[in-house]
Amino acid sequence: MFVYEKKLQYPVKIKNTNPKLAKFIISQYGGPDGELGASLRYLSQRYSMPYPELKGLLTDIGVEELNHLEMVGAIIHQLTRNLTMEQIKASGFDTYFVDHTAGVYPQFASGTPWTAATMQVKGDTITDLSEDMGAEQKARATYDNILRMSDDPDVNNVIRFLRQREVVHFQRFGEALRFTQEKLDQKNIYAINPSFDRQ
Amino acid sequence: MANLNKSAEGMDCNYKKGSLPGCAPLAAAYVPIQEEDPPTYGANEALMRGTLFPGLDLPFMNSVNKTVPYSGTPLGEIMALGFVIKELNLYLDTHPDDREAFRMLGKILDLNQAARMKYVKKYGPLTLNDLEDCDTYSWLCDPWPWEYSERRGTR
Numbered sequence A: 001m002f003v004y005e006k007k008l009q010y011p012v013k014i015k016n017t018n019p020k021l022a023k024f025i026i027s028q029y030g031g032p033d034g035e036l037g038a039s040l041r042y043l044s045q046r047y048s049m050p051y052p053e054l055k056g057l058l059t060d061i062g063v064e065e066l067n068h069l070e071m072v073g074a075i076i077h078q079l080t081r082n083l084t085m086e087q088i089k090a091s092g093f094d095t096y097f098v099d100h101t102a103g104v105y106p107q108f109a110s111g112t113p114w115t116a117a118t119m120q121v122k123g124d125t126i127t128d129l130s131e132d133m134g135a136e137q138k139a140r141a142t143y144d145n146i147l148r149m150s151d152d153p154d155v156n157n158v159i160r161f162l163r164q165r166e167v168v169h170f171q172r173f174g175e176a177l178r179f180t181q182e183k184l185d186q187k188n189i190y191a192i193n194p195s196f197d198r199q
Numbered sequence B: 001m002a003n004l005n006k007s008a009e010g011m012d013c014n015y016k017k018g019s020l021p022g023c024a025p026l027a028a029a030y031v032p033i034q035e036e037d038p039p040t041y042g043a044n045e046a047l048m049r050g051t052l053f054p055g056l057d058l059p060f061m062n063s064v065n066k067t068v069p070y071s072g073t074p075l076g077e078i079m080a081l082g083f084v085i086k087e088l089n090l091y092l093d094t095h096p097d098d099r100e101a102f103r104m105l106g107k108i109l110d111l112n113q114a115a116r117m118k119y120v121k122k123y124g125p126l127t128l129n130d131l132e133d134c135d136t137y138s139w140l141c142d143p144w145p146w147e148y149s150e151r152r153g154t155r
Helices: A020-023 A033-050 A052-079 A085-091 A094-100 A125-149 A153-183 B044-051 B074-094 B100-125 B127-134
Strands: none
Touching: A020 A052, A020 A085, A020 A125, A020 A153, A033 A052, A052 A153, A052 B074, A052 B127, A125 A153, A125 B074, A153 B044, A153 B074, B044 B074, B074 B100, B100 B127
16 A cells, blocks of 8 residues: 655655756656556556565655656656746747646657556566666666756756666666576576466 | 776676676676666756666766756755665666675664655655654645745755
8 A cells, every 4th residue: 555655755845847858857747658658568567576675666666756756747847837928838838738727747858648558567577677667767878868958947957857867777677688588497498487387 | 986086987797787697598688787885976966867876877969967956955865865765676676685784774764764754844744654743734835846936845
């Protein structure tokens, strides 16, 4: 079960509104490599994980991704507070505004709604952990791109934190994959799928 | 955990490197395993840099945060300690036998409990359970975590 803690993992305190930034940072909320997909990927994959170390890691990283979803939501919310109609039209935020006003909706920067088609639960230990390592790199590269485009120090402060978390998660998934490989038949690590076949 | 050993930095193998198998099955991906008892940042620096571990600290364009909001406030303290707990949690998931890391986790959990109580007394509940120590149903008090607030953590 989940218990809500009334705080963010890392503070989001953005002095200046800026709908232009919100328009692309929304992709880390509900985009193809965003935090919603990350949390659902790990929290869904964990059911077929065969070893306690993997059940724990997928749960613990999946929960942390929910913290990050909340932080990205806070960024969008704070960047779009107290907007005037002039700001909305001038920034190009009007195409988002017409559908969602200043609400926070999980979508790609391009406007496509969040979709489970951006993630997979294969039910195969090596495959799922390999996907997770790729997912962390895709999210890291997206945060790199956000840092390339944003010049707001309050926003970049949070983005740098979120980006570094992707690097740490990549390392942990890599270690989990190594752990899995060592449990398997060293003559043929693909002989069975430990998520499904009895060893 | 061991202190950051500056003299080891120039050597071939140090806390920024990890172990790979000497001989391993083909057609497999290998990430180096982080060595046990790695050097760590202090809690505030860990939160600011986004990792407890200098060895994993790999910033974009080598540009790093110099400050973190609410640092030095009760809110800043529970964020920093909570973050160290999370980092040790993930580290121990893949290094469950590192006694030193487990000992550090116990120490930080103690500090965090004291810091949480301090925060709850001043600013209200963090979880519904904290209402046990409150006189009114203060769960609903603004600001909520996602809201912009000048005064949060400084009241």
